[in-house]
Amino acid sequence: MKRIGNLYEKIYSIDNLILAHKNARKRKKNLLQINMVNKNPQLLNELSEALKNKTYKTSKYRVHTINDNGKEREIAVLPYYPDRIVHWAIMQVIEPLFIRNFIYDTYAAIPNRGPHKACKKIFQSNEDYCLKFDIKKYFSNIDHKTLKSLLEKRFKDKDLLWLLGELIDSYNGIPIGNYTSQYFGNFYLSEFDHWCKETLRINQYYRYMDDVIILGKKEELHKAFIEIKKYINGLKLEIKNNHQIYPINSRGINFGGYVIFKNHIMLRKTIYKRIRRLASKKFTKKVFRTAMSYKGWVNYCDGYKLYNKYINPIRREYENTVRAGA
16 A cells, blocks of 8 residues: 655645635534634634644534434534634545545445445345444544554655544544544544455445445355454454344345345335424424435335325425415
8 A cells, every 4th residue: 555645734735724614614503613714814824833833732522412313422522613624624635545545335424425325236236145243332442543553554644644643632532523533434444344355355345334234145254254353353343242144135234224125125214213203293494304305315215105105295395385485
């Protein structure tokens, strides 16, 4: 793997920071800090100097817990200025380099990929058995020393590695909520992806962050899992005890929001329930917008009846509202 250098100056350049501010403020509600930077562009010059001189230090996190499909997740949020701008400035330079290193069959948080593309690819497989596993408390258990060592294999720019190390060491594990975190999470398993494909010669391999699906013959999957478990433990991670090897048509592959069988695709039960709850709410434009986002999910599965029962009535209500001039 060719190591890449001469990147840090691009990150703290004023043009890159201006673009980072422009991108970071999109769809953000914290207008106070955004307006502060808008009215005081000198702040970006000060940030450029702080990065150049390595006096930049990650701000204090504001931590809160959310319920994500029955799982409690700790979300860590940084101030807009300077931190979110810095994260955007970094990713504008190195995101393409990260993506270039990823295999095609990793799908989380990467432009033009996502669960729909993963679902379609898995559905096209003609294999009969599935190995399914995920990592125990993945983001919380990512080892800082190991992550920084992996980054050193990819980048030789010492100043960039200092800044990435500053972000990594600012929190226990890797915080859910940072723009950089989704790429650190993907990158941490990227060598594992290549190892599965190139050393174990696994053809039907799919990863969505820490959720992994491997399709193949039953005996081959059992054999591969022994080696996979050793590799994951070497990354100081642990595979959850609910890993399974089973025939696909016995209960389908629960992955990326869908349950995929050999002959049809269903929406995951939790998403189906959300759509049903949405349909019971009083109509508003927000309900309509949410329904249309779910329509995108339904389009990729056998959801014709579901669409007609729950989503289409919301669409018709919206059209009637528009015609009435409301």
